[in-house]
Amino acid sequence: MIEIYNTLTREKEVFTPIEEGKVRMYVCGPTVYNYIHIGNARSTIAFDTIRRYFEYRGYDVNYVSNFTDVDDKIIKAAKELSITAPEVADRxxxxxxxxTQALNVKPATLHPRVMNHIPDIIDFIAVLIEKGYAYEAEGDVYYRTRKFNDYGELSDQSIDELEIGASQRTGAEQLQKEDPLDFALWKSAKPDEISWESPWGKGRPGWHIECSVMATKHLGDTIDIHGGGQDLEFPHHENEIAQSEAKTGQKFANYWMHNGYVTIGEDDEKMSKSLGNFVTVHDMVQEIDPQVLRFFMATTQYRRPIRYSEATMKDAQVNLQRLKTTLENAEFRKETAVEQLTGDQEKIQAIDALETRFVEEMDDDFNAANGITVVYELAKWINQYIEESEVSIAVLTYAIDVYTRLLDVFGIVFEAEGLLDEEVDQLIAERIQARKDKNFARSDEIRDQLKEQGIILEDTPQGTRWRRA
Structure with a gap:
């Protein structure tokens, strides 16, 4: 029984899908004007892990995540790069x-783009105007925030508190509004900017309207889960609720989920492009194994902040290697295992008990930190089992299957390494013979030679095995 912390109600609730066995899930995607930084990757990885867990539990997940490809930042980037806004977005x-492929993030069921939904956006805004929730002012269209009675409920803010902040804003746009709290649904065109024809003149959508349109178009008027970064809670998601529910008359999303920030430095400063303290994924994956970053992000409970540092990344690398070594050792041990042994069923029951604990931990609001702790316990169990004098293929195969399925929830898949080439094969055989002849100097020399080639030897009771460093 999965429980989700719902930002809207600020408590954990049992997940009950709209349609049995299926999940309709919308997650706000990136504004595509630059490479994503690891703060952006946190949201992408967190909700990919949540999606994977739903699928592990047998749900069919319709996962929609948009690309914002019309935006002030994209227009600015287009001018700086001397290309068009669509070309910036495509790039x-x-x-x-x-x-995200390097991070083993599964492609969304659908990645809708704003530019492909302009007619839908115009129709949506027209309905809001017709219902009295929006109004046109000199080619712009604004949403009447006060008309929506529950505005501020998601972010737990009163309309009076919001009014104080809004009244401090200045500029020509504020003069056009009926109320400082109102927000733009449609922006009139400026010279040399990308625009479309509309009943209110040439212009382009406001930021918030796009997600309301694409979520309801592709998932229905009411969806199971809407997710995104903590920074989107207000105003973006607050505005999405106001727009969507005003238009449809239905509850927009049953569960709201928000992931925590990635922080950096001793002061735990939020990582963001605006602060200039970001590290792009594009650069990182050139320098480290992308799976290390994936593992680092995926194994923290999604609502908690993550502190990024060289030390935390090193810890992730060490822990990931230990998990990989466990799998390699288990696969190697199968070569000397027997078909089955007395007591196999008890061993399988012990593995099942660990998987049951994993489910209990992950069912509690996708507690990845506790979930990976159970995987560590399973790794310890496997390592102890393969040291026994006799092991069975039946138990090893079962343990490896459960182990790899649990790791897959976190997006961790260990690819099989290629076979040693003939030269290295011969060196290992020579080393074995040198040890038999008690020529330990030559044995050590071969070990060092192979180490230089990235091959680490491990002498086990079942023979010599290797792994890549």
């Missing part, structure tokens, strides 16, 4: 796909 969508 960085391709970069996003390359970077």
């Amino acid at each position: 960085f969508i391709a970069a996003f796909e390359e970077d």
Whole structure:
């Protein structure tokens, strides 16, 4: 029984899907004007892990995550790069796909783009105007925030508190509004900016309207889960609720989920492009194994902040290697295992008990930190089992299957390494013979030679095995 912390109600609730066995999930995607930094990757990895856990539990997940490809930042980047806004979007969508593939993020069921939904956005805004929730002012269209009675509920803010902040804003746009709290649904065109024809003149969508349109178009008026970074809770998600529920008359999302920030430095400063303290995934994956970053992100409970540092990344690298070595040792031990042994069923029951604990921990609001702790316990169990004088293929195969399925929830897949080439094979055989002849100097020399080639030898009771460093 999965429980989810719902930002809207600020408590954990039992997950009950709209349609039995299926999950309709919308997660706000990137604004594609630059490479994603690891703060952006946190949200992508967190919700990919949540999606994977739902699938592990047998759900069919319809996972929609948009690309914002019309935005002030994209227009600015287009001018700086001397290309068009669509070309900027295309370039960085391709970069996003390359970077997230390296992080083993599953492609969304659908990645809708704003530019492909302009007619839908115009129709949506027209309904809001017709219902009195929006109004046109000199080519712009604004949403009447006060008309929506529950505004501020998601972010736990009163309309009076919001009014104080809004009244301090200045500029021509504020003069056009009926109320300082109102926000833009449609922006009139400026010279040399990308725009579309509309009933209110040439212009482009406001940021918030796009997600309301794409979520309801592709998942229905009410969806199971809406997710995104903590920084989107207000105003973006607050505005999405106001727009969507005003238009449809239905509850927009049953569960709201928000992941924590990635912080950096001794002061735990939030990582962001605006602060200039970010590290891009594109650069990182050139220098480290992308699985280390994936593991680092995926094994922290999604609502908790993550502190990024060289030390925390090193810890992740060490722990990931230990898990990989466990799998390699188990596969190697199968070569000397027997078909089955008395007591196999008890061993399998012990593995099942660990998997049951894993489910209990992950069912509690996707507590990845506790979930990976159970995987560590399973790794310890496997390492102890393979040291026994006799082991069975049946138990090893079962343990490896459960182990790899649990790791897959976190997006961790260990690829089989290629076979040693003939030269290295011969060196290992020579070393074995040298040890038999008690020529330990030659044995050590071969070990060092192989180490230089990235081959680490491990002498076990079942023979010599190798792994790559």
